[in-house]
Amino acid sequence: MRLFFPQETHPAETRVAAVPAAVAKLVRLGAAVEIERGYGARVHFSDDDYGAAGATLATDRAAALAGADVVLRLRPPPVEEIARLKRGCIHVSYLDPFNDLALVRQLADAGVSAIAMELIPRSTLAQKMDALSSQASLGGYVAVLLAAEHSPHVFPMMMTPSGTIRPARVFVIGVGVAGLQAIATAKRLGAAVSAFDTRPVVEDQVRSLGAKFVKVDLGELGQTAQGYAQALTPEQLAKQRDAMAAECAEADVVITTAQVFGRKAPVIVTTAMVEKMRAGSVIVDMAVESGGNVECARLGEATDVRGVSVLGFANLPGRVAVTASQMYANNLANLTEHFWNKTAKTFTLDPLDPLLTACLVTHGGAVCNETIRNLMPATP
Numbered sequence: 001m002r003l004f005f006p007q008e009t010h011p012a013e014t015r016v017a018a019v020p021a022a023v024a025k026l027v028r029l030g031a032a033v034e035i036e037r038g039y040g041a042r043v044h045f046s047d048d049d050y051g052a053a054g055a056t057l058a059t060d061r062a063a064a065l066a067g068a069d070v071v072l073r074l075r076p077p078p079v080e081e082i083a084r085l086k087r088g089c090i091h092v093s094y095l096d097p098f099n100d101l102a103l104v105r106q107l108a109d110a111g112v113s114a115i116a117m118e119l120i121p122r123s124t125l126a127q128k129m130d131a132l133s134s135q136a137s138l139g140g141y142v143a144v145l146l147a148a149e150h151s152p153h154v155f156p157m158m159m160t161p162s163g164t165i166r167p168a169r170v171f172v173i174g175v176g177v178a179g180l181q182a183i184a185t186a187k188r189l190g191a192a193v194s195a196f197d198t199r200p201v202v203e204d205q206v207r208s209l210g211a212k213f214v215k216v217d218l219g220e221l222g223q224t225a226q227g228y229a230q231a232l233t234p235e236q237l238a239k240q241r242d243a244m245a246a247e248c249a250e251a252d253v254v255i256t257t258a259q260v261f262g263r264k265a266p267v268i269v270t271t272a273m274v275e276k277m278r279a280g281s282v283i284v285d286m287a288v289e290s291g292g293n294v295e296c297a298r299l300g301e302a303t304d305v306r307g308v309s310v311l312g313f314a315n316l317p318g319r320v321a322v323t324a325s326q327m328y329a330n331n332l333a334n335l336t337e338h339f340w341n342k343t344a345k346t347f348t349l350d351p352l353d354p355l356l357t358a359c360l361v362t363h364g365g366a367v368c369n370e371t372i373r374n375l376m377p378a379t380p
Contacts, residue, residue, distance in 0.1 A: 001345060001347060002031075003026060003031045003034065003071075004068035004070070004072070006065060007039055008074055010075045013318065014318040016042065016045075016325045017072055018040075018050075018055075018329050019325055020050055021329075022332065023054060024054055027054030029340050030342075033054060034056050034064055035057055043321050043322045067086075068085070068089060069347070070091075070092065070336075072332050076094060076096055079103065082106050082107060085112050088113070089112050089113070092115045092117065093115075093117060094117050095114060095118070095361060097116050097372045098375065101376055104372060107361070108362040108366055113349055114360070114362045115335075115359050116359055116361050117131045117132065119361070119369070120355070121359070125355065126355055128334040129332075131328050133177045134327040134330075134331055136181075138316070140178035140185065140257065141181050143178070143255050143257075143286050144186045146311055146316075147282045147311075150311065151280070151281075155189040155190050156189060167192045169191070169194070169251045170193045170254075170255065171214075171253070173196050173254065173255070173258055174257035174259070178257040180209065184209050186253070191253070193210070193211040195212070196247070198258075200215075214243070214247055241273065248276070253282050253283075254277075254282070256268060256269060256283070262371070264290060265287035267293060267295050269295065270295045274296055274306075275305060275306050278307075278308075279306065280308075283309070286316065288312040288313075289315075294310055296310055297312035299314060339356075
């Protein structure tokens with residue numbers, strides 16, 4: 001079975017979906033792995049490195065796509081490449097299916113079996129394939145480093161000949177995978193950290209990292225089966241913002257990570273709240289790519305709001321591209337191994353498999369994921 005890894009075409013993408021160690025694992029399964037020539041240059045792997053791992057090098061991208069049984073990459077496929085995939089091909093990548101239903105329809109019409117990596121369920125069985133969590137963890141780490149770089153304050157408390165320097169105050173909003181890593185990283189740098197989440201169940205996790213958990217009584221709350229926070233009502237959002245305003249005003253750094261799965265991120269920090277923060281403070285909006293938690297954040301930009309730096313940078317894991325690529329490549333290799341038929345040496349799909357029920361979006365010429373299918377516009 002031929003597995004092909006094409007180069008990423010997105011101009012801002014620094015990561016890759018395969019590293020030599022993961023390729024070697026796939027080759028040991030019995031897969032014929034093909035890598036586009038020059039594939040690993042951006043993460044400092046040469047063609048020879050991939051060749052030594054057992055991959056063959058493709059010089060004709062179109063021919064390799066047309067001949068592949070499985071195509072694995074990081075970003076969604078360019079629209080013009082979908083028609084080049086053979087019917088029955090398995091395509092594995094992030095797909096952004098909630099926001100790009102047209103792409104989903106094209107994949108279905110082309111007879112492609114498309115697996116969306118962001119829909120891998122958060123379960124014990126699927127943990128080793130959970131790319132969303134692995135990349136979010138790196139994003140939380142990078143967010144703190146960016147904040148430290150842009151802040152005019154040091155993070156740790158220092159005893160100096162001129163007196164004691166107080167630690168920077170870091171406030172993390174949203175305590176999922178990214179938020180927990182942000183808390184841990186800020187604590188390692190010596191900051192005084194506080195955090196808030198709508199899910200009271202995460203309080204123990206926050207405290208275990210040495211941070212303060214900010215409590216706000218929002219009434220009835222919960223989380224989804226995948227562990228994401230449920231959407232708040234307008235009244236709950238307003239109450240949350242009032243409490244957040246007081247915390248933000250005291251913070252030197254605010255990091256927002258709050259996202260609602262499959263929906264636009266909620267606005268938690270308004271421009272009015274930012275304007276009440278001290279000049280020199282820094283905000284990192286980690287949700288900016290899904291709409292943003294900070295009203296005045298701008299995608300891809302650092303914005304100054306009355307002396308407060310609001311960072312809306314995209315693709316934070318891509319700033320540590322080698323590590324991010326290693327983690328994503330391992331997630332892909334683990335997923336492939338999980339569905340690999342060792343006798344036939346093929347990637348075998350069973351649409352009734354509970355894991356695939358969650359992440360297989362199109363199969364057999366149709367949209368098979370129930371959640372995505374219900375979002376599709378009616379065909380004339």
